Amino acid sequence: MYKFLLCWRYLRTRWIALASIISVTLGVATMIVVNAVMAGFTQEMQDRIRGILSDVSFEARSFNGFRDPEYHMREIEKIVGDEIEVMTPTVTVPAMLSFQLHGEWNTRPVQLIGVPRDAMEYASKFRQYLQHPKHREQFRFELQESGYDRRDRHGGDEAPLRVRMEMAGMVHRRNMIEYRRQWEKQLGAQPAPPGDTAKADSKPADDVVDPFAAAQVANPFDVADRPLDPFAARNDNAQADPAAPLTGCVLGIGLASYRHAGAEHFLVLPGDDIQLTFPTAGTPPKAVSDSFTVVDLYESKMTEYDSSFIFVPLDKLQELRGMFDRESGTTFVTSIQIKLKDESRGSIVRDKLQAAFPPHFYSVSTWRDKQGPLLAAVEMETAILNMLLFLIIAVAGFGILAIFFMIVVEKTKDIGILKSLGAHGSGIMGIFLSYGLSLGLVGAGAGMVLGLLFVRHINEIRIWLGQLTGQMVFDPSIYYFYEIPTSVNPWTVAWIVAGALAIAVAASVMPALRAARLHPVEALRYE
């Protein structure tokens, strides 16, 4: 009983000891904040990666791909059918993107991905990256009249205005054609339809698009928009309208714009035509080119993806690359993207598939495998930061040690008195251990509250610090975040607090032992 009473009295009368645990408080608070921010970053990044990458991808090692995706999908179904939510055959091929800017041709290397038009139904995460609100609901590679987002919608009002996006869409397309016609009239030349080879290629594109236009009529949501529907309009006088869009494609925002001073400056807008050049599937591969109309831009905020991927309809790409067999009517694809019911079972599915298909021809990987180095780097950073910060708490432990030795020396006589009253060494030790524990509890508890409060209000603090110092603390143009993402894991917090407590107790063990071993007579004589 006396242990607790004395421990309590010492706590209340020795404020200097509380000073020693301020470092524990700060250490705990910092660790909580850093872990929350790092976890937030990681989670945000994983979300972005997973928005683009499927859980497991089953790929041919050759650009020519493999024959008959339906057969492969049936085989995969046989092996891991229970795990799979949906499978999508795709074609991935390196390509060159060319677009005209002020009369100059701009060419860039890209990764071209052909996806089935209906696969966009399942890719709900991917759809969220598109810039038109209607496309986020439903996307069929169609150009909208107008109404593309004018700001980064994750940034709110803080995001800079994307001025040119205001006119993106059919409006822009018509304007451009009109502008060009005027210009060519001035030159005395004949008006030409957009895209150099557009006239010849627009025919097959029409064939492909048509069934979906029909489907759209059945869609009650789109009935109201019908008059505006460019496809519907074109169905009536397809050949006559020079503004009729070609086959749709989706560009990464990093390809369509460049970033300067925190804002995007667009080179290509939805409604513009671009030209893509890529190898055919034959041997030796020959380069083929075709024009596409940009129908939307996607912004996943993963620069790596935003500046390299272009999505086009699968059937169009297969046709252009010659990835079909006229005799059997089967097609070729380069990969099958698999979405799992439970993402965490990705590596199990991967191993099963890899075992079932000859590895010479097929490679199977999870999204974690593909982004392994990036994720590992973030994990490594977190680990190192944690280690360094925990050292801070350990240093605080030495502070506690020193102050406790001081208190034991100061209390030597009291210890002698307690021993003369019959207190056992273990009891004396208990006083100082529970003292250390209480200090640890106060320090770690205050640190936890402080840390959690900081995490909760981190963005207000960021803004306030920015105003105070006149310096942008967290520049969205660098990080692509408008708010610092945070994620508090209760277990991490629990571990940090437990660690700090353990250090506080461990630091009080030595002084406590010394107190317990004091000789009563000598302690009583101590003045």
Place this chain on the structure above:
Amino acid sequence: MNKHRTANPAGPHGPTVAPLRSQARDGAGAHEHAAVATTVTTATGAAAQRARPSTSPDQEAAASAGGVLLKAVGLKKTYHKGKHEVPVLRGVDLEVRQGELMAVIGQSGSGKSTLLHLLATLDRPDEGEIWFNGQRIDNASTRQRDRLRNRQLGMIFQFYHLLPELTALENVLAPLMITHGFFSYRLQRRKLVERAKSLLETVGLAHRLKHRPRELSGGEMQRAAIARALITEPQILLADEPTGNLDGRTGQGIMELLRSLNTQSNLTIVMVTHDSAIASQADRVVQLVDGQVSDS
């Protein structure tokens, strides 16, 4: 002075104390017992071990003889200061009889405080034996000695040695807090606090319950220390210069308190002092000269 509660027959030691009271100063039995003990003393360690099982007849003898409560045989203690050995006690034999107020007098450095510390089991002798209530205590385990100090020995000091963080009442309760664990103390708290209060009343400190030691005068602190020493109803009170730090009148007040505790409650008191005027108020005075009991 009020009737003292500590040695009240209702206390745990009551039955032992009561029959002894009638023959408190019967010396004959004690002598006989001393003779037995001396033979044990002269024997070596092996003999000492043999003496252990014989504690219970010994205890009986002590009770029936009504004599020796605390006994020291051939105590030797040497302190080491660097390379020098400083012999403090050179073979002290001492007997404290049940119910007596004994004074040990000696010059500074004569070893009287060391003797008291040995008797109080705060330190261990280099040689010799200490018997308390028929049991050998100098070689008992640390835990047993802690227990003995807590429950059967009361101690007061020249510098009072109260805990500065606790109030007078809490200081008096401290030994009980050591005896009882957290829950057992909580359960009996009301009863124990009542006992401490009445004890403080006995020593004349009823109006100082909530005061910290630094708010008390020297005499008041010593009274609080006496109340603390008596709260566990010990069989013996060991006082180390109880008046040494007090002026004459206050010291005399403390002496009167000790004397009344001795006569009214039959409390055995061993008091160490260098003041012969104080010592003269004791039943018996033992003089310590150069670490040995002087026969004068």
